[in-house]
Amino acid sequence: MIVPETAHLDPDTPNIARIYDYYLGGAFNLPADRERAAVIKSVLPGMEMLARFNRGFLRRSVAFMVERGITQFLDLGSGLPTAGNTHEVAQALAPDAKVVYVDYEPVAVALGRRILRNNPNAVMVEADARRVDALFADPAVRDVLDLTRPLGIMMTGVMVFVGDHEDPVGLMKAYRDVCTPGSYIALSQLTDEQADPETKVQVHAMVEAYKGVIEQLYVRDRAGVEALFDGLTLVEPGVTLMPEWQPHPDTDIPTGSPAHHLGYAAVGRVD
Ligand SMILES: C[S@@+](CC[C@H](N)C(=O)[O-])C[C@H]1O[C@@H](n2cnc3c(N)ncnc32)[C@H](O)[C@@H]1O
Incomplete structure (x- = not known):
């Protein structure tokens, strides 16, 4: 396999964003990432399918928002801007759509910036999504997003890293308060509530x-x-x-995979 020149950053340390890219069938991962991915899959065999269901929800919810006139997105805990991530979906439907990707992981950000270097309407910002004031004070965010207009906020696969002791409800409120009416927030979250007993143990x-x-x-x-x-x-x-959030009849085929039950998803509108 040809390793892209963008993939060489910190090659010996497995990186969560590149591992995720590997689950999604992307090209921006290295042997150390694939080894760690194999370990995680040995614990939770449905992990790869879970990542794909998650990305499928992201894609459908971005398209849903663009269809409702949203042309600027803030993607929190984005991982790498590859494998059908937000700007790819949004700009395919609305070529001038703007996307700010946010991740707190420096390797993901450095790699993401290289991937986006020829895209004038998508940027990658290194920031902690739990620090809302600092994030919106960042010039890169302020320059790209017009907060007087509706915004699409993507929070897919990121609140799983925010514990209840960190006030996730307050965090959501802080983002909601920044948004003008007509904005949307999409969120997905790991769950074991509906999992079968064996999968529950694996989670x-x-x-x-x-x-x-x-x-x-x-x-x-x-x-x-x-x-x-x-x-x-x-x-x-x-x-x-x-997989049940507004499934696309042509592409979202029921799989019977145990991963089907491992994530909740929803989209909320700011009124
Ligand atoms: C599971 S990946 C999700 C990727 C993508 N959002 C998706 O849904 O396909 C989670 C990403 O969130 C990032 N992340 C976790 N907590 C974060 C935080 N507090 N602030 C910014 N990024 C965070 C991780 O570094 C990782 O790249």
Whole structure:
């Protein structure tokens, strides 16, 4: 396989964004990432499918927002801007759509900036999504986003890293307060609420395996996800399993995979 010149950063340390790229069938991953991915998959065999369901929800929810006139996006905890990420979907539908990707992981940001270097309407910002004031004070964010107009905020696969002790409901409110009416927030979240007993054990083992190695993961039930949407108007079908959020009849084929039950997703509108 040809390793892109952008993939050489810190090649010996597995990187969560590049591991995720590997799950999604992307080209921006290295042997160390694939080795770590194999370890995670040995704990939770449905991991790759889960990543794909998550990315499928991201793609459908970005398209949903563009169809409602959203042409500027803030993607929090974006990982790499590859494998059908936000700007690829948004700019295919609205070529002038602007996207600010945010990740707190320096290798992902450096690699992301190189990937986006020829795209004038997409930038990658290194910031912690839990620090809302600092994020919106960043000139790169202020220059690209016009907060007097509706915004699409993507929070897919990121609140799983924010524990209840960090006030995720308050964090959502802070983002909501920045948004003008007509904005949307899309969110997906790891869950084991509807998993079969064997998969539940696997999820628990993955959470344990992550502790102290990469980041702590937090699992939520439906009520926990609904609480995050307090003050927003949920669009149809509300909080639902990821593959069941407005599935596309041509591309979203039921798989019977246990990963089907491992993520909740929803989109809320700011009124
Ligand atoms: C599972 S990936 C999700 C990728 C993409 N959003 C998606 O849904 O396909 C999670 C990403 O969130 C980033 N991340 C986690 N916590 C973060 C935080 N507090 N601020 C910024 N980025 C964060 C990680 O570095 C990682 O790249």
